[in-house]
Amino acid sequence: MKIAIIGNGNVGSGLANILSKTQHEVGTFGRADDVAKAVTEADIVIFATPYGAAAEIADQADFTGKIVIDVSNPVTEDFSALQLGTTTSAAEAIAALVPGAFVVKAFNTIFAQHYAGDLKLDGQPLQTFVAADDETARDTVKTLAAEAGFEPVDAGPLSTARQLEPLGFLNIQFGYVHGKGTEIAPRWQFAA
Template identity: 45%
Template sequence: MKTAIIGTGNMGAGLARRLAGKRDLILASRNEAAAKSLAAEIGASSAPIASAVAQADIVVLALPYASALEFAGAAALEGKIVIDITNPLKPDFSGLLFGHDTSAAEEIQRQAAGAKVVKAFNTIFAELFAASPDQTVTLPVFLAGDEDAVETAAALVKDAGFAVEKTGSLDAARLLEPLGMLNIRLGYGLGRGTGIAPKWAAVKA
């Protein structure tokens, strides 16, 4: 399946590097030169945004929330699996714009009604993509969405060198986005750094 990554910032570029050579990958950005340069570096292809979306089966929105929401309403995403990696942060990064009664993923799904949106990677800092995959293979990427779409996204997560933690339907993003905010607070506000990620542990009594 062809995977398009929209956005070449730290998250988009980091994920692209992890998927290079494992996926039929096409990169796109408003900065077409940046997408072309990164694609050449990692052996992927690049295209203008509309063309990349048209070619892809999976579209990763590696964009800030507001841009991802706008994109979802404007792009031809019908029939695509759309992976939302955003956290809906306030402009001053002090918290989330909303939570518990909706989520960024659900708002994006409303804009892209013909697509299947999956929440993923929102608890992963970009720095972790630069780590060796053997350091991240047990770190979970939490997934929420339609069961079939989540299965497809799970294969991408494994290709990227992470573990899969399924959390149910898309409304679980209402829980995952506050978890992402907690990770941001620990990493930046409390000085833990950006080499951290949440992980569930099972303890036998």
């Protein structure tokens, strides 16, 4: 598959690093690059930008038939709160901006610093929670995440992003506000 990552900051560059270790073709593009061409040639497009840039990106290309992965957490500029929550999510808002695309929420609870390592904490793979309304798109992203070294967790429909984004925000709070650092990540233990 061809994967276009829109956003070349810490998260976009980090995702490019880990995904380039899979058999897939990965390219990173800034918002000023030819996003339309990148999207046209891609099977999967990752929005690795702040949530506020989503509308601008959506206007630059036709995303019909593409899997679009939203990794954002819609935090306020001062990181004190979420812009959206409980009744909707950034992922659902992005889905409305790119009708005809298969929007998936994933990778939003992982600090970018993990992408330089082996994607493990205490010897266990980092979990990424994957939510999408389209089951095929959800399965595709779960497979991609596993190939990259994550433990993918099926989080059900896209509306679950209403809980995943606050989880990402909580991770940010623990990491930065409460001084736990970026070598942390949420993990669910499931009974065998």
